[in-house]
Structure formats: C-alpha cells, structure tokens
Amino acid sequence: PDFTTGVHPTAVIDPSAEIAPDAAIGPNAVIGPRAVVGPRSVIGANCVVGRNCRIGADCILHPAVVLQDSTILGDRVIIHPGAVLGADGFKYEIIGGRWTKIPQVGNVEIADDAEIGANTCVDRASYTETVIGSNTKIDNLVHIAHNVRVGSNCIIVSQSGVAGSTEIGDGTILAAQAGIADNLKIGRRAVVLARAGVKDHIRDGETVIGTPARPFRPAA
Numbered sequence: 001p002d003f004t005t006g007v008h009p010t011a012v013i014d015p016s017a018e019i020a021p022d023a024a025i026g027p028n029a030v031i032g033p034r035a036v037v038g039p040r041s042v043i044g045a046n047c048v049v050g051r052n053c054r055i056g057a058d059c060i061l062h063p064a065v066v067l068q069d070s071t072i073l074g075d076r077v078i079i080h081p082g083a084v085l086g087a088d089g090f091k092y093e094i095i096g097g098r099w100t101k102i103p104q105v106g107n108v109e110i111a112d113d114a115e116i117g118a119n120t121c122v123d124r125a126s127y128t129e130t131v132i133g134s135n136t137k138i139d140n141l142v143h144i145a146h147n148v149r150v151g152s153n154c155i156i157v158s159q160s161g162v163a164g165s166t167e168i169g170d171g172t173i174l175a176a177q178a179g180i181a182d183n184l185k186i187g188r189r190a191v192v193l194a195r196a197g198v199k200d201h202i203r204d205g206e207t208v209i210g211t212p213a214r215p216f217r218p219a220a
Helices: none
Strands: 084-087 092-095 098-101 107-110 121-123 129-132 207-209
Touching (some): 107 121, 121 129
Antiparallel strands (some): 092 098
C-alpha cells in the first residue's frame, strides 16, 4: 500500500528520536526516546516504538504493533497488526515460598526480510538476545519465548509455541500448533508436523510427528 511520507500530527515523537525524512509515522503512533526509524520505513497507526529501538530501512509496522525497549529490526522487516516484540520473558522462581519475577534485561533482534504475523509475541531475552533470523516467516498467533534463537529461512505456522532457550536451525518448518519444549536444539531443515509435541533434540533434516514427537515414517 501507499503511505504518506512524514509524521502525522497526532503522533507523539520524543525529541531524542531519529526519524528518516522519508519515513512515514501514522496517527497516534508513539516513538520513544533515542529510537531510530530508518529510510522509507512505515510506522502504522497506534504503534508504540519503545526506548532505544532501532528500525532499519523499508520496514512496515502495521497498526497497533508494539516494540518494547531496545528491540532491533533489520531492513525490509514486516510486522503485522497486534504483534508484540520485546515483552518480558516468562521467568519466575520460588523465593521465600512464593513465585518471584526474575528481571528480563535482554532484547529482541529481528534480521533482514523477516515477517512476523498478527498477534504474535516474541519475548525479550533474560540477558542476551532473542533472535529471529533473516527471511524467516512467522504466522499469526505464535509465541517465541525468551532466549530462543530461530535461524534463517524458517517457517513457523499459526499457534505454534517455542519455549525458552531453544535453538531452531536454518530452513526448519514448524507446522500449525507445534509445541517445542525448552533448551532443545532443532536441526537445520527439520520439519515438525502439525500438533507435534517436541521434548527431545531433532537432527538435521528429520521430520517428526505426534506427542511426544517421534520420527515420521511414511506408509509403505
């Protein structure tokens, strides 16, 4: 779609933010302190871009996207409506007999040409980075937890969830409603079929199915 270059009069831009002259900032958008919006990028209506965020060139944030503090987008990244990048990771420990929140002080980094679907959440890392690799495409209603590292050219389909500190190799596909446990390594070009529940590492090129997930064996 075509967008009008410039800042809408209802947008709220912190004086320390840097907005490229040919960027487009939509109605009621909020751009926080020291945020950077690159050339030809579009920030849609009601988006919130937090402190110290960096948005590269030719990105599109559709309406109501939230980038929490220090989120970094490469070039040509597309974020669909309602997505939240950089919310706190879900980290609690029993201290003194009660669940106690553990501060999450890392960030989220999205590489070039990635696409994030509507109402998808990518949580900030505990103290490093949650990473989405280049040209990876994530569907609507997906959750990527803290410290996860997703490789390049991956496909993650709707309602899938990846638990904390798991690594997903380049070219992997997670079909709809796949569930991946924490601290796993999913190999390159692996395929997790729909509704599979993965509790173990997956080798390069392996296809798994079922709960608990097991190697897929086509019928003879």
